[in-house]
Amino acid sequence: MSRVSLEGQVAVVTGAARGVGELLARKLSARGAKVALVGLEADALKEVSGRLHSDSDHWYADVTDHEAMARVAREVKERFGKVDIVVANAGVASGGPFTDSDPEAWRRVIEVNLIGSAVTARAFLPVLTESRGYLLQIASLAAVTPAPMMTAYCASKSGVEAYAHCLRAEVGHQGVKVGVAYLSWTDTDMVRGADQDDVMRELRQRLPWPSNKTYPLGPAVDRIVAGVERRSAHVYGQWWLRGMQGVRGYLPALIGTVGQREMRRFAPRLQGMRTGLVGAGGEADERERSARHE
Numbered sequence: 437m438s439r440v441s442l443e444g445q446v447a448v449v450t451g452a453a454r455g456v457g458e459l460l461a462r463k464l465s466a467r468g469a470k471v472a473l474v475g476l477e478a479d480a481l482k483e484v485s486g487r488l489h490s491d492s493d494h495w496y497a498d499v500t501d502h503e504a505m506a507r508v509a510r511e512v513k514e515r516f517g518k519v520d521i522v523v524a525n526a527g528v529a530s531g532g533p534f535t536d537s538d539p540e541a542w543r544r545v546i547e548v549n550l551i552g553s554a555v556t557a558r559a560f561l562p563v564l565t566e567s568r569g570y571l572l573q574i575a576s577l578a579a580v581t582p583a584p585m586m587t588a589y590c591a592s593k594s595g596v597e598a599y600a601h602c603l604r605a606e607v608g609h610q611g612v613k614v615g616v617a618y619l620s621w622t623d624t625d626m627v628r629g630a631d632q633d634d635v636m637r638e639l640r641q642r643l644p645w646p647s648n649k650t651y652p653l654g655p656a657v658d659r660i661v662a663g664v665e666r667r668s669a670h671v672y673g674q675w676w677l678r679g680m681q682g683v684r685g686y687l688p689a690l691i692g693t694v695g696q697r698e699m700r701r702f703a704p705r706l707q708g709m710r711t712g713l714v715g716a717g718g719e720a721d722e723r724e725r726s727a728r729h730e
Contacts, residue, residue: 439665443468446516447664450499450556451526453480454716455624456574459657460523465490467661472512472519474499475526476724491516498724499526499552505559512563519563521664524553525574527592528713528721529626531636534587538711542588544721545713549592554599561607568611570667572660573600577620577647580680581687584695585639604669617660618680619673621650629715635705639698646676 447464451457452473461471465488473481473494481494493515497504512519527549530541553573564571578590579597597616604614621627621640627650631637641648656673663671672678713722 439662440667441468442521442665444470445520446470446472446512446518447521447523448472448474448512448519448560449523449525450474450552451717452484452494453477453720455626456619456622456653456657456660457523457525458484459653460525460660461492462488463657463661464521464664465492467665469521470516472508472516474505474508477720499524499556500547502555502558505555509559509563518567519560520567520569521572522556522560522564522569523572523574523660523664524556524596526552526556527574527626528718529586529589529630529715530711530713530718531585531589531630531633532709532711533585533706536706536709536711537588541712544725545588546592546595548721549589550595550599553596557603561612564612565607565610570613570615570664571600571603572615572617572664572671573597574617574619574660575600577618577677577680579616579618580677580684582691584691584699585636613667613669615663615668615671617663617671617673618677619656620647620677622656622673623650623653624715625717626715629718632714633710635702635709639702642698646674 442464447469449457449461452461453475461473461484465471468490470490471488471492473485474497475481476498478496485492485494495508497508499505528545530545557571573596575597576593579593582590600614600616651674659673660671
């Protein structure tokens with residue numbers, strides 16, 4: 437598929453304060469795109485915006501807040517005149533046994549990753565329809581394969597994958613293309629935060645190759661940028677993820693069997709695991725929610 441030049445295009449990236457979102461904003465900017473950064477950390481977003489190569493701006497907003505995101509969509513259109521690309525990247529994660537999980541943290545993973553993505557699309561689809569643009573939904577290997585100790589994250593990413601596939605069929609006749617991006621364990625604050633727990637780190641290390649590795653951020657984001665340029669329906673942050681699509685139907689039964697063995701092995705160490713959101717992004721989300729309730 438031929439690539440579309442990003443020169444002069446307007447791209448919106450949610451969850452742009454760090455990790456995939458930050459580097460993606462920088463790489464899109466380097467290719468000439470004007471970038472609108474959206475997230476919860478206003479100071480960090482301002483700093484990222486100041487380092488970009490092209491025209492950019494930033495907006496503070498919770499992606500689960502429809503009114504806030506609708507306002508952002510209006511203001512981005514007013515600021516740049518159009519929107520060509522939206523990357524729904526904002527996400528949080530938690531880990532640990534479901535029965536011991538923090539109900540609020542579990543719910544928040546679903547709210548940000550699934551509902552927040554839908555809120556983002558609802559806010560920006562009118563302007564994407566005007567430009568016949570492209571919406572890229574960031575999913576995960578967790579959408580393809582279930583994993584013990586990751587119930588909220590897997591549920592949210594499976595849900596967002598299905599939602600994006602449905603949306604592609606709904607809006608394609610209006611000229612809007614929708615893509616889904618899959619990433620395995622990639623070197624971000626979220627993954628490093630999860631690895632701070634010994635059990636989660638060791639469980640991941642016991643996964644079969646190549647799913648047991650942490651992959652560098654740069655090449656994964658380069659693949660996402662190429663997907664944006666091609667308006668791809670599917671984008672794979674690591675080379676081997678494409679092959680997982682062909683075997684995904686066999687994975688629930690396999691993991692259901694192997695996972696029981698692994699959980700039996702780690703059962704004595706499960707007490708006292710951290711149950712909140714992981715990584716710097718998770719901490720920022722928890723701070724913002726606490727501040728609202730004070």
